[in-house]
Amino acid sequence: MSLTPSQLTALRALLDRVIPADDFPGALAAGTDNYVLRQLATDCAEEASFLLLGLTQLDAEALARHGPDQTFATLLSPQQDALLADLAAARPATAWPAPRAASTWFHRLVDLAQEGFYADPANGGNHDAASWRMLGYEPGTTPKPTAP
């Protein structure tokens, strides 16, 4: 299942608000978008169509709230945050497939983003251990293993 260019743009804009950059890298600098894309193609393939549908719906939400020349990615950060807070609270401005679908969808993407960002770098969403550096966490499993 592959994303349309506008779904990909919406995903990146969303991740940038879920884990924004500040003094420390955010989701995009840590490659969390790549983690989410990989999950959609593998472990989360069964959920993928719902998650992609929500990305399209995200642009529809931007349009419904801010006019026809807007997509989620073109909104200002405070507008994006307000929109996401509405979705989180199950207060969409457009019709979603089920009453609480907007909230379910958003929280699932939050989970995916955070798990990529805080997991080990080998999972692809925590490039250069960006989040672990922020927290001061290291697995500390070296010096070299001596176990068989």
Added chain:
Amino acid sequence: MTTHHDVIIVGAGLAGGILAGVLAEGGRSVLLLERGRALAYSEIPGDHLRNHRLSLYGDNTTPESHGHPRVFVDPAGGEHSVLPHDSRYQLNAFTVGGGARVWGMQAWRFHPDDFRMATRYGVPAGSSLADWPIGYADLEPFYERAEHEIGVAGDHSGTTHAPRTRDFPLPPVSRSPSAEWLARGADRLGWRTVTPPLAVNTRPYQSRGACIQCAQCIGFACPTDAKNGSHNTLLPRALATGRCTLVTRAHASRVLTDTTGRAVGVEYFAPTTVDSATVERRTAHAHTVIVSSGAIESARLLQLSASPLQPHGLGNHSDHLGRHVQGHDYPIAYGLLPPDVEQSFLGPGVSVATTHFNHGNPGVIGGAMLANDFVKLPLIFWRQSLPPDTPRWGLANKRAMRDDFRRGIDVRGPVQEIPSPASRVTLDPSVRDTFGLPVARLSGTTHPETVRTAAFMRARAEEWLRASGADRIWSWPGEKKFSAGQHQAGTCRMSADPRDGVTDPFGRVHGHDNLFVCDGSLHVTNGGFNPALTIMALAFRTAEHILADQ
């Protein structure tokens, strides 16, 4: 293909490895069957999404993610076919060494009263609370043996809940500053604390190195092989005798019995060659058979082995097989450390505990040991340990992670569960595994008394944080649920009278002279402690009994 042995052991987990070691050193020829693989450290990934503490998409030891589902029945009666990494599966670990390959190593002796719960508290309605047919004194020498031969680090004079004669072979783990802070809080309350016993090499022991205090301990394999179990002690000793044959990727499918009920062997599926994808059915014959597959799979295997003499499963003459499933309800109180105390990230992490509330609590049955937690992975902290009013996303969430990760503290403990006969492992009537065998079906829920004791213990955990001076404290109410998981127990309870259980006090299946069960299945009750040291002590005791008797 048919082979002949003195003893066949089904499962090379924590107990199976001990049985193999004692029996092979005692001169017996042993066939040890294990459905998982023998994994090197490098084959157990340090994956923070797929491990035995957080298994979102898989874990780091299960050999095959599909082909071996279980059926979980929810409280509304809904049936769910679940895979190993799903928490409803109640997985321990399928690999040589079993759960101990990745465990947290807490190695507690049960309290003497844990063996006589019915006598002490009476039998609540709807429960199957009962005394063990053996007492603490029967197990004491074997607890001591497990501590020395597996390798437990502990505080001899501080461990007072259970009488002991010999010191631990290894000095206790060092206390972190946050654990010292908790110990001072407990002092203020008049609660005695102890450094918990852990099966870890705090210094080199038995030719292996010491723990390097990494921050990725529970749920993962150990980089220095300092995490003690049978896989690095008794199992290598068994193999060194030349009398123990370990077959991995070998799934036992049936214990074979004759018309008198004697076990004659085991039927199993194994790859035609070590790494082959093709499996073949094999039969092995033995003088003695021991089932040591964990409380869920042992109960399943005995049911799969039904015979004309025992149509409902071996040992199921009195309808106890597969019932009384227990694990531990595990209440937790969370808090934030005051700014002048920092959380340490030196593993394993558990370094302060109290046994003050294991028994004698007003208005509730039993209780629990309480302790601080293992070093937490960042993602686990994000999922479980942020204050409840923290936004789940955005800058506020990121800042809370940054500020609170080094301030998070929690206290938790394994509540002694009140067994219920309705909590069960049966064979599912329709779902089959890859070999065409009915899978385990898990149904039932915890007894209400368990939930009451858990609520009491949650309040004690909060009280401890409060007295210590935590900045914020919160916790979540418990609920009734099917409980087994990593501490699974109770499905083949031992009993003096065959009408009251599945095995005799040595683990011999009633009515079957040479068939034994040895794992948490035997536990009549599961103690207010992590169960593995008791499982180990029983394994030493059963193995010695077999050497003397069989």
